[in-house]
Amino acid sequence: METTAQAATDALLPSARPVQLLDPSGTEVPQAGTARDYVMPSAARLREVWRAMVIGRRFDIQATALTKQGRLAVYPSSRGQEACQVGATLSVRASDWVFPTYRESMALVTRGIDPVEVLSLLRGDSHCGYDPIATHTAPQCTPLSTQLVHAAGAAYGEQRRGRDSVALAFIGDGATSEGDFHEALNFAAVFESPTIFFVQNNKYAISVPLSKQTKAPSLAYKGIGYGVPAEQVDGNDPAAVLAVMDVALEHARSGKGPFLIEAHTYRLDAHTNADDATRYRSSDEVTTWLDRDPIARVEAWLKAHGELNDDVVAATNAEAEARASELRDRMNAEPKVEPMSLFDNVFAEPTAQLEQARAMVQAELDAEATA
Amino acid sequence: METTAQAATDALLPSARPVQLLDPSGTEVPQAGTARDYVMPSAARLREVWRAMVIGRRFDIQATALTKQGRLAVYPSSRGQEACQVGATLSVRASDWVFPTYRESMALVTRGIDPVEVLSLLRGDSHCGYDPIATHTAPQCTPLSTQLVHAAGAAYGEQRRGRDSVALAFIGDGATSEGDFHEALNFAAVFESPTIFFVQNNKYAISVPLSKQTKAPSLAYKGIGYGVPAEQVDGNDPAAVLAVMDVALEHARSGKGPFLIEAHTYRLDAHTNADDATRYRSSDEVTTWLDRDPIARVEAWLKAHGELNDDVVAATNAEAEARASELRDRMNAEPKVEPMSLFDNVFAEPTAQLEQARAMVQAELDAEATA
Amino acid sequence: MTTARPVTMGAALNTALRDSLRDDDDVLVFGEDVGTLGGVFRITDGLAADFGEDRCFDTPLAEAGIVGFAIGMCLTGFRPVVEMQFDAFAYPAFEQITSHVAKMRNRTSGRVGLPMVIRVPYAGGIGGVEHHCDSSEGYYAHTPGLKVVTPSDAADGYSLLREAIDDPDPVIFMEPKALYWSKQDVELPSRQPAFGKAVVRRRGTDVTLVTYGPSVPMALKAADAAAEEGWSVEVVDLRTIVPFDDQTVMESVARTGRCIVVSEAQGFAGVSGEVAARVSERCFHSLHAPVLRVSGLEIPYPAPMLEKVHLPGVERVLDAIARLQWDDQPDLTYAGGAL
């Protein structure tokens, strides 16, 4: 029975408080007492993230607006979580895999997937609007935590293929309670699968606050139970998210296995447009978090460092506006759905029974058309 | 975003090495560097545990013998794990709940359940030979980890009833990989359910060694991820098992919630009599563990302290022998099984369909009898 | 004296929970978002406020945990009523349900009963995204040891839920979410008709539609439409799938001589196959035509914009009626549900 070396366990534990590189005012925070060394990202990267956040937030607001116009059935907003959605996504390569939940619309848009394809699931014309293989992006996942095990398997598969791709798997705070979270972390650890588990702890699972979800000191303390190094980060600090992602990616890509990140953030809107957040939280709480705006924070730093000027801000806002309006226009068009497609992809080849069903539905449609 | 106080996390982490009070030779080990203070149990308790281990081991050997004689269909031995089976079980009260797996035959016999009733599941005459409510002992559980959530619920139920009973839930090292382990620890923590999760880490899950099961520094490091204090203990040291159980019980019974114990031990026999352990482990390894015998260890201490003499040893061995032979005799009798009982307990009241099925089977049996 | 007033099924379920909480201190309600929020469908609305957080509370987000925790609580005499947020989100609890909930009484020779209710909002028709629309009743009905119940109106919502909570055995209580907002004039409390009995919702003489849960209103509409075409259609609502009321179903089909099983669920190896098989066997000599099935297609539940094509509707039922060999000509080309 061996002694567990203190150093070994220390390497797995997160920092005692969330890593923060920029405070809410955009001032650099002196690094002390963090579990690992985190390096301030370059101004160029921060500007890129800032830009994507501006565009992402505008997209998000547009999507919520589309629900009111009846153009989207439902929309889970990630407003307030821009640093996570954008920061984590821009940290990985196109050849890496991303495993999103329903909340990652902004992340997917940031990844370059056509926003209309991103919204397909939520508009209701298809279960997944984009090509997961071509985009290296799994379908948006609603059964909570189930995608994490897929991520562990895909990343392991990449490794087996001799490639250095990783998988970035998103998950919410509430979903960490599911058994699949546990199994995914453990599989990834045992198979040294290069998977980044990125928990957006936005403090609520629909109405259930984190305090009813776990008694852990922080969700990042779950890592050590799998031998997985973990970190907690200020999820509204884009610089810190990038810095922690860099460490996690270096760890995973160099063959050392998975990494767990807990990003402390907040969802400013309700769970979805169908939810009524006033039932379970105060507007004061929301206000507190409005003051921790990730965009303002990095914008302040960039401006203070002469890395951003008002012209660029205006141009970027205009671009975000243009994209939003293009999206609105495209979403106003009635999507094309093809009833006969229902039978195409149950199996690679339809069974005899599916062919019969197809014929039946075709006959019904023909009858309707002639009626 | 608060800082996690070092003290708070320290209170959850296990000792860096398994708590040991007696070394394999029975010599007391100076305590240093353990996460908590553990108190050497009284000689009287150690004698009681020693006695139950002697009887328990003899029972276990008898049960294995019964499989060879065709009197038991299958038997998962716990030889080598006596300190866990007996030590944990004797630490709890009759009014506490025990949630055993298939491997806890010895624990159940120690708890005072009729050995024939304990073996009912494995002989094949019924799924559970004893009364779970009367004995406060859940049925031996084969679907791994599923019983842990029940334990958390039962202990919470006891607390809701205003009683100070706890639940002692047994589980193996392999089963910690199941999602239900995770959900149970979390539910217990969130509801402050007085549950002791007792992991017998006997190093294998059938053929799979712990190294393929987890990369955690030790299984006890899983506690902190739930905010559950955890400890690792030399599971072949009865004194240490009692001492750690005492701390865990005090914690749980005083309303502070669950506790996780990882006991490092070893299964000397194969997974069950049907298993061939030579396929996956060396006899050298087994020999190493034979030298860490829990009975010999505490016997040496008791003798060295004048708390046990050869007469008592002889008398206890004789008693164990007598019990084993009584068990053999009773197991030689053909168990009574009642085909008509198949329909009695599907529901509290059989449905019309079950009544019809019962009539059909009765007619078949009548026909057989008259044929 | 109370008089009947319009009540939605959702409100009736809420009232049933309230009355059960009031009448029996051992009844507890828990699950995801059932406390402060009152559930995503508001079925538990106000319970935590009115009965206290001890009686109705939120749990961590883990369905196996919820069901397993409820099992443990039963050991100490509680009667948990747990909510699974949606049909497909009960699957993580499948092992707990099949290996423990269904078997506990049996495996303990009757010593441990589990008087618990697992509420499952199920089936589609509300434009839900994938995994929110499964018809999962067949999985439970196929598992010996579970009672499976599904109301089709507010009165039954109340009555069946109270019966389920009082039942000594575990009940999977399937709530057709498309009917949560359907209204009916009812006088509560009412515990009629008896648990385990199917009910003839509409009398007819030519053909019996056997159906349940979400498909009942549609079947009644189809019966109305058929009436205009001159067919007299009887509609039987199973209410409890397990236990199954052979008597009511067989009496009806014996009378009408024809039968169509209508279910939203995919038909293959599910409840509608069972009904068709039972009727075919037990009414063999009364049947003038094969028992047909109109069920959901054998496909994963489609995206909202296509669910109309998937769901069995009035037209498909009328088509099936027309194919019931009124002229005694066999027609085996039908390619509806359960192909």
Added chain:
Amino acid sequence: MTTARPVTMGAALNTALRDSLRDDDDVLVFGEDVGTLGGVFRITDGLAADFGEDRCFDTPLAEAGIVGFAIGMCLTGFRPVVEMQFDAFAYPAFEQITSHVAKMRNRTSGRVGLPMVIRVPYAGGIGGVEHHCDSSEGYYAHTPGLKVVTPSDAADGYSLLREAIDDPDPVIFMEPKALYWSKQDVELPSRQPAFGKAVVRRRGTDVTLVTYGPSVPMALKAADAAAEEGWSVEVVDLRTIVPFDDQTVMESVARTGRCIVVSEAQGFAGVSGEVAARVSERCFHSLHAPVLRVSGLEIPYPAPMLEKVHLPGVERVLDAIARLQWDDQPDLTYAGGAL
């Protein structure tokens, strides 16, 4: 030239895995104890040693993890063959199987196929303790998007497993554990008959027994016994439950005019109900008697010493044959499976 020699189904399955591992580098075998130990039933015996631990390996003990991990590996082009140790121990993976494995191709509009095989040793008859004997095929067969396959002899063990591994879609491969040791003279490799086709195992003219998996040898025995009593019994082995071979089944019943569905699984709302319903519908005018079912009782699988009472056996089949209204008298008192 190879010649036929006696092979157990277990050995045939092992050979199929070997041949697949040899022929396709993307095939991987993993699960609990499948590596060093060769599986608790030794179906993967020697694979890790012969093909390397990269191709056949042990996983942590977590079934959802195993299935989910396999899904992920499919995204990178692998073709995982995973083992669930026993029927009931696949239930923890139920969500992964129903919500992802079954639906992935469909939800991605055909862009992501999952060419994986989930091997499930199932059913009873070997004296297993509880949770080791479930007939769980019905759950999978009821789930659109899964193919469900079950061999009844060594030749099919080989052939169906190779077809399953080569199939572009996920296949739930149900292995009747009671038949692992059953021997047959076979010449391997052989990929006959075609995937998706049922097979007439024995020709007869009076009645068709439709059966599959663990019940096939028993049905054949019953047919022998019935022959001695003067009945000519045809036995159809489904082999693939999904896709379902209507043609072979219906042709047989149309010829014999009578049908009994024999399955070890509990009948209610399962595969046997489906078969009975289909046959009753499609052969309505050929049937001289109701389609009967001889299936497992509607009870949780009993303790080993009582499993004989539960399992459908020759006597129960003979009883059912006798009740097939040979004198055209209805007999509705039968209380066999699926009550």
